[in-house]
Amino acid sequence: MKLWTIGGAFLLATAWTAGIFAVDFNGDGTQDITIFRPGSGLWAVRGVTRVYFGASGDAPVAGDYDGLGTAVPAVFRAGSGLWAARGVTRAYFGSFSDIPVPLQFNPSSACRIGIFRESSGLWAVREKTRFYFGGMGDTPVPGDYDGDGEIDFAIFRSSSGLWAVRGVTRAYFGSTSDISIPPGRRAGIGVLWTGQSGIYQDYDDGYYRSGRTFSYQTAIPARSKPDEVVTLDNVTGLMWASDGAGKGCNYGQSLTWSAAVSWADRLDFAGYRDWRLPNLRELLSLMNYGYWKYGNSTPAINLDYFPNTRFAGVDLYWSSTSRFYYEEYIAWYVSFSSGYIDAKPNNKSTPHYVRAVRGGK
Numbered sequence: 630m631k632l633w634t635i636g637g638a639f640l641l642a643t644a645w646t647a648g649i650f651a652v653d654f655n656g657d658g659t660q661d662i663t664i665f666r667p668g669s670g671l672w673a674v675r676g677v678t679r680v681y682f683g684a685s686g687d688a689p690v691a692g693d694y695d696g697l698g699t700a701v702p703a704v705f706r707a708g709s710g711l712w713a714a715r716g717v718t719r720a721y722f723g724s725f726s727d728i729p730v731p732l733q734f735n736p737s738s739a740c741r742i743g744i745f746r747e748s749s750g751l752w753a754v755r756e757k758t759r760f761y762f763g764g765m766g767d768t769p770v771p772g773d774y775d776g777d778g779e780i781d782f783a784i785f786r787s788s789s790g791l792w793a794v795r796g797v798t799r800a801y802f803g804s805t806s807d808i809s810i811p812p813g814r815r816a817g818i819g820v821l822w823t824g825q826s827g828i829y830q831d832y833d834d835g836y837y838r839s840g841r842t843f844s845y846q847t848a849i850p851a852r853s854k855p856d857e858v859v860t861l862d863n864v865t866g867l868m869w870a871s872d873g874a875g876k877g878c879n880y881g882q883s884l885t886w887s888a889a890v891s892w893a894d895r896l897d898f899a900g901y902r903d904w905r906l907p908n909l910r911e912l913l914s915l916m917n918y919g920y921w922k923y924g925n926s927t928p929a930i931n932l933d934y935f936p937n938t939r940f941a942g943v944d945l946y947w948s949s950t951s952r953f954y955y956e957e958y959i960a961w962y963v964s965f966s967s968g969y970i971d972a973k974p975n976n977k978s979t980p981h982y983v984r985a986v987r988g989g990k
Contacts, residue, residue: 652691652700654678655903665689665702672702682715692731692740694718697850698861698868698988700740705729712742716852722755730769734780745769752782762795772811774798785809821864824919824929843917845934847871852900859899860934865914867907870898870985873937877904881937883980886960889947893985904985909950909961909970911986918968929968935984940966945981 654661654674662675670683672691680702683689687704694701694714703714710723723729723744730743732754742755750764763769763784774781774794783794790803803809822840829835844863849855860871870877877898884892893906915935920927928940939946945962952959952972961972962981 652693653698654691654700663691665691665704680715683713688729690729690731693733694740695848695850696739696846696861697848697859698866703731720755723753728769730771732771732780760795763793768809770809770811772813774812783811785811821914824917826919843931845931847934850900853898857899862914865911866988867911867914867986868901868988869915869935870904871935873935873939873982873984875937877985878937879983881939881982883982884947885980886947886977889981889983890949892983893949896985898985901987904987906947906949906983907986909948909963912946912948912963912984913970916963916965916968928965930965938965938984939982940964943981945971947981947983951977 652660652663654663654677661677664673665671665683666673667683667685667687670681670687671679672682672689673679682702683704686708687706690703690705690712691700692703692714693699694703694717701715701717703712703717705712705723707723707725707727710721710727711719712722712729713719720742722742726748727744727746730745730752731740732743733740741757744753745751745763746753747763747765747767750761750767751759752762752769753759762782763786766788767784767786770783770785770792771780772783773779774783774797781794781797783792783797785792785803787803787805787807787809790801790807792798792800792802792809820840822838822842823834824843825835826838827835841864846861846863847858848861849858853859857876858871859877860869861867862869872878874881877896879892890906893904896902896904898904916929917931918929920929920931928938928944930938930940932938944966945964948961948963950961951957952961958977959972960977961970962976963970
C-alpha cells in the first residue's frame with residue numbers, strides 16, 4: 630500500500646484516510662489544524678468550526694475555491710470524479726486512479742481543481758492546463774520551490790530520491806522509505822508601491838517606483854447580504870469593507886476612538902464576525918499617492934474599490950494604533966483627501982470615520 634502526501638494531507642493509494650493539512654479556514658492569515666473523519670464526514674477545525682461534509686471513501690481537498698481568502702471543506706470522490714466544495718461548487722473532474730491535487734497558484738487566486746495521473750504522468754488542471762510530467766511511482770509534490778510566491782509543479786521519485794520541479798530544478802534527496810514533504814509558499818509580501826509615478830528629481834520615488842503594485846478585487850461573500858460588498862487586497866491578503874457609506878463603515882457615521890474599536894470588534898458583516906479596526910500600517914496600505922494632486926477632487930485611494938470614502942471637509946479615518954507618547958489620549962488617524970497621517974492631543978475623544986478590516990498574511 631502506497632502513501633502519498635498532498636499539501637500535507639496523507640492519502641493512501643487504496644483507500645482515503647483522515648488527514649491534517651494546512652489551509653486557512655477563517656481568513657486570519659494563519660493555517661488551521663484540521664481533521665476530516667471519513668466515517669461520518671466530520672470536518673473539525675480547531676477553534677474555528679465543526680461541520681459535516683463528505684462520506685466514507687472521500688478524499689479531503691479543502692481550499693479557497695471562491696478566491697475570498699478563506700478555505701471551505703471540500704472532498705474528491707474518486708469513484709465518480711466528483712469534486713464538491715461546501716457552499717461553492719460541484720464539478721466532475723478525474724477518475725478512480727487519479728490523485729486529487731487542489732492548486733492555489735498564488736495567494737490572490739482561487740483554488741483550482743487538479744489531478745495527477747500516475748500511470749501516464751498526466752497533470753490536468755481544470756480549465757487551465759494539461760501536460761505530462763513524471764510517471765509511475767512518482768508522488769505529486771507541488772509547492773513554491775523558487776520563492777516567487779507561485780506554486781510550481783513537482784514530483785518526488787522515492788526509488789531514486791529524485792525531486793523534479795517543472796522548469797525550475799532537479800535534485801536528489803531522500804530514499805524509498807521516506808515520506809515527501811513539499812515546501813509551502815514563501816512568507817512575506819514585500820513593500821507596497823506608494824503609487825507615485827511623477828518624477829520630480831532623478832532617483833526619487835517616482836524614478837524607481839519600487840514595491841508591489843496595488844491589486845484589488847470586489848466580492849460578495851456567499852454568506853453575506855447582497856449589499857455587503859467587500860474589497861480583497863490581493864497583495865496584503867486583507868479583506869476590507871468596501872462602501873464608505875455601508876454597514877462595514879458604520880454607514881458613514883463617525884465615532885470616537887474607543888467607540889470605533891468596540892464597534893469593529895462587534896461587527897457582524899458579510900458573513901464574518903472577526904472584523905477589527907485597522908492598525909496604522911494596514912490603513913496606510915490603502916493610500917495611493919498617485920491619485921491625489923493639490924486642488925483636484927480625487928482622493929489618495931481607489932474609489933472604484935472603496936466608493937463613498939470621505940475626502941472633503943473633515944475626512945479623517947481612525948486606526949487602532951495609539952501614539953507612543955500620551956497613548957491613553959492620542960491615536961493615529963489618516964486623511965485620504967491629502968494623504969497625510971496625524972495624532973493630535975486629546976484626539977481620542979473626537980469622532981472620526983471608520984472602515985473595518987479582517988484577515989491578512
